[in-house]
Amino acid sequence: MKEVVVLSGKGGTGKTSIIGSVAVLSRKRVLADCDVDAADLHLLLDPSIEEKHEFRSGQVAVIDKDKCTQCGLCQELCRFDAIKDYTVDPISCEGCGFCSHICPADAIVMEECKAGDWFVSSTKHGPLVHARLGIAEENSGKLVALVRQQAKEIAKKKELNYIISDGPPGIGCPVISSLSGASLALIVTEPTLSGIHDLERVLGVCKHFGVPAIVCINKYDLNEENTASIREYCQKNGVDVAAMIPFDNEVTEAMVRGMTVVEHSDGRVAKEIKSLWQKIEQKLQG
Amino acid sequence: MIISVASGKGGTGKTLVAASLALSLKDTYKVQLLDCDVEEPNDHIFIKPDITRSEAVSIPVPAIDEKKCTHCGKCAEVCAYNAIAVVAEHVLTFPELCHGCGACSYLCPEKAISEIPNTIGKIETGEADGIIFGHGMLSIGQPMAPPIIRKVKTLIDKERTVIIDSSPGTSCPVVEAIKGSDFCLLVTEPTPFGLNDLILAVETVRQLGVPFGVVLNRIGVGDSKTEEYCAKENIPILLTIPLDTEIARLYSRGIPLVEGMPDWKSKFRELFDNIKEIVDEGSRSLKR
Amino acid sequence: MKILITSTAPNLDAEIDPRFGRCQYFIIVDPDTMEFESLENSSMTAGGGAGISAAQSITDKGVEAVLTGSCGPNAYRVLSSAGIKIITGVTGKVKDAVENYKSGKLTASSQPNVNAHFGSGRGMGGGGGQGRT
Numbered sequence: 001m002k003e004v005v006v007l008s009g010k011g012g013t014g015k016t017s018i019i020g021s022v023a024v025l026s027r028k029r030v031l032a033d034c035d036v037d038a039a040d041l042h043l044l045l046d047p048s049i050e051e052k053h054e055f056r057s058g059q060v061a062v063i064d065k066d067k068c069t070q071c072g073l074c075q076e077l078c079r080f081d082a083i084k085d086y087t088v089d090p091i092s093c094e095g096c097g098f099c100s101h102i103c104p105a106d107a108i109v110m111e112e113c114k115a116g117d118w119f120v121s122s123t124k125h126g127p128l129v130h131a132r133l134g135i136a137e138e139n140s141g142k143l144v145a146l147v148r149q150q151a152k153e154i155a156k157k158k159e160l161n162y163i164i165s166d167g168p169p170g171i172g173c174p175v176i177s178s179l180s181g182a183s184l185a186l187i188v189t190e191p192t193l194s195g196i197h198d199l200e201r202v203l204g205v206c207k208h209f210g211v212p213a214i215v216c217i218n219k220y221d222l223n224e225e226n227t228a229s230i231r232e233y234c235q236k237n238g239v240d241v242a243a244m245i246p247f248d249n250e251v252t253e254a255m256v257r258g259m260t261v262v263e264h265s266d267g268r269v270a271k272e273i274k275s276l277w278q279k280i281e282q283k284l285q286g
Numbered sequence: 287m288i289i290s291v292a293s294g295k296g297g298t299g300k301t302l303v304a305a306s307l308a309l310s311l312k313d314t315y316k317v318q319l320l321d322c323d324v325e326e327p328n329d330h331i332f333i334k335p336d337i338t339r340s341e342a343v344s345i346p347v348p349a350i351d352e353k354k355c356t357h358c359g360k361c362a363e364v365c366a367y368n369a370i371a372v373v374a375e376h377v378l379t380f381p382e383l384c385h386g387c388g389a390c391s392y393l394c395p396e397k398a399i400s401e402i403p404n405t406i407g408k409i410e411t412g413e414a415d416g417i418i419f420g421h422g423m424l425s426i427g428q429p430m431a432p433p434i435i436r437k438v439k440t441l442i443d444k445e446r447t448v449i450i451d452s453s454p455g456t457s458c459p460v461v462e463a464i465k466g467s468d469f470c471l472l473v474t475e476p477t478p479f480g481l482n483d484l485i486l487a488v489e490t491v492r493q494l495g496v497p498f499g500v501v502l503n504r505i506g507v508g509d510s511k512t513e514e515y516c517a518k519e520n521i522p523i524l525l526t527i528p529l530d531t532e533i534a535r536l537y538s539r540g541i542p543l544v545e546g547m548p549d550w551k552s553k554f555r556e557l558f559d560n561i562k563e564i565v566d567e568g569s570r571s572l573k574r
Numbered sequence: 575m576k577i578l579i580t581s582t583a584p585n586l587d588a589e590i591d592p593r594f595g596r597c598q599y600f601i602i603v604d605p606d607t608m609e610f611e612s613l614e615n616s617s618m619t620a621g622g623g624a625g626i627s628a629a630q631s632i633t634d635k636g637v638e639a640v641l642t643g644s645c646g647p648n649a650y651r652v653l654s655s656a657g658i659k660i661i662t663g664v665t666g667k668v669k670d671a672v673e674n675y676k677s678g679k680l681t682a683s684s685q686p687n688v689n690a691h692f693g694s695g696r697g698m699g700g701g702g703g704q705g706r707t
Contacts, residue, residue: 009326011296011454016479037455038294038483059366079387091461091494096387097366110366135490136461141429142622169296169454170325173429193540194301194328201326204426222531223538247531252507255477362630368623371630373656380648383623 001155002183002284003163005034009198011169013190014218017251018273019166020044020260023125025277029162031123032151033130034144034178036116041166044260047121047128055118055131057142059095059110061088067107074099074108091136116143120150127154141177144168148178162284171205179206184283185213186242191226199230203239214240214283216276219247243276245269288448289561290467292491294483296454298473299503299527302537304451305332306544310554311447312416318446321421322463323453324407324434330421331540335414343422343437344403345386345430350377354398361390361399386433407434411441418443431459439466456490464491468565470498471524476508481515488521497568499561504529522564525557577675578602578632579668580642584612586669592643595625601668602635605676608669625649633658641671641680650686662687
């Protein structure tokens with residue numbers, strides 16, 4: 001079983017549109033949407049939800065007003081400025097529990113909180129594990145790990161060959177969580193200065209965690225000069241540029257119709273994504 | 287006044303809006319631009335500030351004085367993040383799991399734990415043609431963005447018009463960036479992805495109680511569902527930017543929209559005036 | 575001397591749980607008599623550092639070896655500091671693993687066999703621990 005995770009560093013480079021197409025092209029796969037913060041893959045795949053589970057995670061301090069003597073020690077010691085006027089701000093609370101240990105009146109307890117939901121759905125392109133992190137919640141890394149774990153179990157049970165994950169933007173906690181232990185990372189970038197800057201950082205994270213990476217330059221014709229410098233950068237660093245996808249409105253047109261590009265048309269974007277998937281399969285087998 | 291720029295979906299034009307707004311206002315107001323997208327900061331590419339100061343951001347992690355330690359296990363017991371383990375005659379610490387809450391050192395009965403800084407990133411400050419600039423950068427391989435965002439936000443100069451660029455999404459780093467703003471601009475595009483993520487972002491800013499409006503970028507592509515949603519929810523669309531390959535090309539070269547196409551300056555000033563009006567009205571109605 | 579096996583159910587016929595830190599049960603067996611006790615792994619649902627917390631919870635059980643599927647660097651560090659041998663890559667039924675251990679077919683690993691699963695439930699503070707080079 002091989003797992004390919006699609007990342008981008010910078011948001012909006014076309015990650016999800018490409019994964020949607022890869023989902024259609026690949027066989028014997030399970031899909032995992034690890035962008036639990038702003039999941040979009042389901043919009044292309046028209047899933048029917050088969051299982052819904054609550055995601056409970058993290059703790060938050062709760063002060064019992066009747067026991068509280070308003071001594072103020074918790075406010076003084078909290079490093080996250082989460083307690084004001086003897087009330088905990090659950091958004092600022094990091095759940096460290098320091099206050100609950102030091103409260104002389106034993107007025108503070110830690111309570112577990114619901115942090116989101118996760119789903120197992122069926123789509124015509126295979127099973128999909130996806131999730132929704134509660135607004136302003138922490139622990140997205142844990143939820144990502146859970147989504148991947150579930151996808152792995154489904155792959156094992158149904159004897160599927162591939163796990164294809166849509167990773168979150170950025171380079172922080174949820175990205176690291178979606179990357180560690182994967183067989184291959186596909187980085188979707190765009191030929192903008194921001195795109196290049198973020199590509200370098202996300203490749204650094206892949207290297208740090210020992211995950212081999214390949215690059216796809218999306219909308220490459222937007223700025224051919226930048227495209228050339230991305231290729232040069234990749235070559236220098238031994239990273240394969242596996243695809244160059246032209247800018248074409250058919251990507252958005254497909255999205256508006258709730259379809260993937262390869263289903264929507266057989267244009268140049270679709271052709272390039274097809275060849276990209278072939279290269280990914282070769283990489284994963286070789 | 288503090289205006290934060292956010293979006294549920296990535297790549298909708300947050301940086302374009304934040305940089306253009308700062309550049310359009312700098313001749314009239316004292317402007318400060320703070321890039322709180324510490325995972326992938328990009329504003330400096332457009333603003334090109336002279337960075338004059340760089341400071342490491344660290345969180346305090348435990349250091350054990352083996353001579354004083356009696357291996358009682360209290361520190362491991364109180365650590366909510368399992369960042370300390372006590373086995374037999376050893377105390378093991380795992381700095382990357384530590385959130386720096388300080389519980390272990392405070393509660394150690396032998397006072398055997400001190401705190402040492404563990405660097406997780408840096409902040410840099412400088413100036414670009416009258417704009418006071420600051421941004422944070424998370425080190426590669428480090429997971430915790432919020433402490434760096436908090437550090438960037440300590441730079442806020444209340445005397446200035448402060449523009450904060452946040453990371454995309456709706457989770458803790460975004461909340462950390464938006465929290466405390468007087469107004470939040472949500473940048474989106476009129477596509478199904480853009481709308482889906484806008485709805486999530488709207489829930490987030492509503493929960494934070496920050497007044498907000500929408501910038502609709504790349505009009506002309508996609509559908510009209512985002513506008514319909516905003517109308518239904520009474521969310522003001524404060525600026526629309528068309529889908530224009532020239533705008534995209536400028537962006538790709540790191541040229542701010544208002545520099546490449548100076549006509550846009552007046553539109554961004556108008557955007558600011560509208561924001562000001564909404565914020566002033568809000569504070570008037572509060573006083574009433 | 576006793577050994578510990580990570581298990582999916584509290585009996586000797588159960589399958590080995592491949593994850594150390596987030597396994598469902600620990601089974602502590604005396605290989606000579608096959609007497610055993612089972613413990614629920616309370617770290618299974620830990621927010622972060624499950625491996626560390628699971629390892630810490632068993633260091634005082636007097637076991638000489640841990641038999642499991644995979645063990646990350648953090649748990650490895652805790653167990654080896656406590657002088658416990660770690661044997662990874664073990665699959666199949668718990669009781670067969672015990673037999674194999676007795677007959678010397680299993681050898682201890684000299685290093686963790688999975689990378690830091692940075693984030694497998696570490697929340698915001700997710701850390702790679704000591705697994706990095």
